[in-house]
Each structure stands twice: as C-alpha cells, then as structure tokens.
Amino acid sequence: MTVLTRRRLLRRAALSATAATAARVSVRPTAGVAISAASALTAACDPDSPDADPNPERRLGLRFPDGFRWGAATSAYQIEGAAKEDGRGASVWDTFSHTPGRTRNGDTGDVAADHYHRWASDLDLMKDLGLRTYRFSISWPRVQADGTGKANQRGLDFYRRLVDGLREREIEPMATLFHWDLPQALQDVGGWENRDVAHRFGDYAAAVFEALGSAVPVWLTINEPKTVVQNGYLGGHHAPGLRDPEAAYLVAHHLQLAHGLAVRALRASADARIGPAFNLHPCYPVDDSPEALAATHLYDGYENRLYLDSVLRGAYPRDVLDDLGPGSRMVRGIKDGDLAVISSPVDLVAVQYYTPYYVAPSGDTEVRWPTSEAFWQQIFPDGLFDTLTRITRDYGPVPLTITENGLPCPDVLGADGTVDDPGRVEFLRDHFAAAHRAIEAGVPLESYHVWSLLDNFEWAEGYEQRWGLVYVDYPTQRRTLKRSARWYQRVIRDNEV
DSSP states (O other), rough: OHHHHHHHHHHHHHHHSSSSHHSOOBBTTTTTHHHHEEEHHHHOOOTTTTTTSTTTTOOOBOOOOTTTTEEEOHHHHHHHHOSEEEEEOBBBBHHHHHHHSGGGGOOOOTTTTTTHHHHHHHHHHHHHHHHEEEEEEEOOHHOOOTTSSOOOOOHHHHHHHHHHHHHTOOOOEEEEEEEOOOOOHHHHHTTGHHHHHHHHHHHHHHHHHHHGGGGSSSSEEOOHHHHHHIIIIIIITTTTOOOOOHHHHHHHHHHHHHHHHHHHHHHHHHEEEEEEEEOOOEEEEEOOOOOHHHHHHHIIIIIHHHHHHHTTTOOOHHHHHHHHHSSSHHHHHOTTTTHHHHTTTOSSSEEEHHHHHHHHTTTTTEESOOSSSSTTOOTHHHHHHHHHHHHHHHHHHOOOOEEEOOOOBBOOOTTTSSOOOOHHHHHHHHHHHHHHHHHHTTOOOEEEEEESBBOOOOOOOOOOOBOEEEETTTTTTTEEEEEHHHHHEEEEEEEOO
C-alpha cells in the first residue's frame, strides 16, 4: 500500500467519522443553492418544514407483484440485551461499548430493547403489522461463548423458539449469521486479521445450520463487511476501534472468505437459500471531468465492486488491488483457491441502501441532498433504483432482497400516546416507489425489509437515534406503533404504495 493510498483511506475514514455538528456545513441540492444543515434535517423529519409533503400517505397506485414479501429487520446486539445470560460470551461490541468515550452517553447493548425476554410479544407485534418476512441476526457469542467448540444449547434454543414462533405466525424467518458481534475471545487472537477466524466462522455456521437448518428458508452470511472494514478498522468508531488501513483490507478478504466458507457449510447440511448482505452506495462524479470520472470509478471499487466482484465474479477488481499495491497485507493474504471459495454460488444478494456518494477529482465527496439525523445519510431515493438496476445490469439476474433501508427521526411519544413521524412515511414511500420502478425495469427483487422494526442500540450513537417503526420507551420497554408502522401495515395489506 502506497503512502498516498494510506493517507487517502484514512482521510476518507476521518471524514466519515467526523461529528455531525462539524460535518454538517452545508448541503447542496441539484439546483446548486446552498441550504443549511439544519434545514436539511428539517426537510427529512419535521412535518412543519415547507419542504415536507403535507400528505405523505397519499396513494401512488403502485402495486407490487403477487408474492412480494414485506418485512422488517433487526440485529442481535442492537435489540436482544441479556448480555450475560444463558451462557452468552462477551463480544467485541460489549468490550467497545463499555470502554469510556466510545459510544454516545456511554450507552451499551446490555439491555437494548430486551428482545431476549420479550421475543414472544414482539412476534405478536410483527403479526399485527402483517409482516411477511423478518430478518434478524444470530449472536455468535450466544451460540459459542468463545467463538469455538461445542455450541451453547441454551443459545440455540432461544433461536429455535424464535424461528418456530415466526413460522407459527406465518412470518418467514431470514437469519443473518454475523452482524458485527464477534466473540471477544476471537478478537483476542487477532480477530478478522487472523485468517483462522474465517475458518472458525465456517464451523460456527455449520453448528447453526445443524440446529436450525431448513427451518430457516433464507440465510445471510456476513452483514455489511464494508462497515466492519471502514468503521472498525479505518475510522475506529466501531468495534474493535482500530485505524489501520493495512489491517482493514486484510480483514475485508477474510470476511469474504468467511462468507464463502459459510455458503459451503450450508450446501453440505441443509436445504435452504443463502447469500451475502452488502451495503451498497451508488457513486456519482461531481462533474464530467476525466479526473472526477477516474476518482469515482476507484471510489466505487472500494465501496461496491470489492465485495460484489469477488462473490459474483470470482475476482477482486484490478484497480483496487493495484491501488492497494502488491505489498499490501490484503494482496499478500490472498491464497490459492480463496476466490473459488468466496465465489461459491449464492442464491440471492441482500442489498442495504442508505446514501449515495458524489466524488470529486481529489477523491473526497460532496453532499448534494438533504441529510437525516445521521449526518452521513443523504436522502436520495433514486440511488436505490440505480443500485438495484446496476446489479442486474452488471452481474445478471441474481435474485435480490432489500434487507435494510430507513432513516432516524427525533421521534417523541406524544401526550396522547402516539408517535407522529410523517418524515419516515415520506422517506419509505419514495424508496418503495424507487424499488417498484426497478422491478418494472426487470430487476428480480423479491422482498423489502425496513430498518428497523424497533428503536434500538444504534452502535456508536447509543440510544440517541431512533430508526424503528416501533417506538421503544427504554425505561419501561413499552412498545408503541408509530404513524409509519400503521401506514406500513396498510402497504403490506394492499401490497401497494
């Protein structure tokens, strides 16, 4: 890795990790008129904003194909709690969140939304919403406290109850094997920098498949490997909290290898479908200059093609490898046969879409659209259409599912016991419309999971941001359906936006 590449990667990570108050300088809409960050946030979530749609629930008359499945998504560390119960071991996120200064307000996932104890009533809530599919994750340290060895039966029993409860309520389970909660014992021996951890993941996957197998019709392997790389090993604002570009892209390779090993483990043991879960960001040049086009292509390589190409084409993008350099830890870490494992045939690809990037000739990015409470998130529904159609165009008709899409709003429980979040309704409506347009353009999109079902522990942001369809009052753990949930209930019932 050249000094220039190392500096550029760290600069990008630093920009993404900058506090919201520092990062929100201005937002440039396509008309070129600068608006303040405050008005950008207002446009996203405030019903009194002049830019807000006065009737976000209006029908667009867009009917989805028969059999299209509507759902919601969560992850284990963000909702389960019960951090030290029934044999669960410590994860890197337990360690990270308990380290002073790592999370907002010192928040941890020790209790989260207490889903471990409230799973049955939460499933009833899903049934009331009409969900057809539910995407959740399995906690590796709940199944293997130290990341190796015999599976913890109490942990497996929890997920068996959850899966059986979903099926009893006619909700299709979609399970993710890894959503960032690596057992701390494996981090102590190098974490994802250690190639052996990818093989331990394959063993863990095999244990889970043996226990749950075909009871779960759809499995996802690694959730957002790019986020582990960029936030955990470049920016340092996610667990394990490192800033080391050389380690980061070796980690990227080992995560992709772990994915392939899990795919092979499923093929050997169960009759179910499996694929990766990638957060994909469409990359656009800020102008038509050759320099901006070249910078955008490389940016797209790091953001998207590094992950898509290796799984769907069996090769890493040449421009990214050249940029990292032949001496980089990643390039040196690729062994014979690795890419054959990584590209083991998958049944679907899970797409998670939140924001576009606009890339300048320097390789830095600019903000072009209103942002949400998450300062890094630009509200641009057409980016979802572009992402979905790009996959079909570039990689063929692999079945797709959207497994995360949503935004945070400053939701407040009203005196009348309701939560009014019209900004979230407008956001989801416009993204659903983009997905519908992609289907009409020939994209084989099967399902859509809103992020998130519940307000929860939002990683480094703690409990400050609320992303859920369902409001959680953390002191009492009382659940309240927001306006967006009631609206979504109708969308599901009618299969129409």
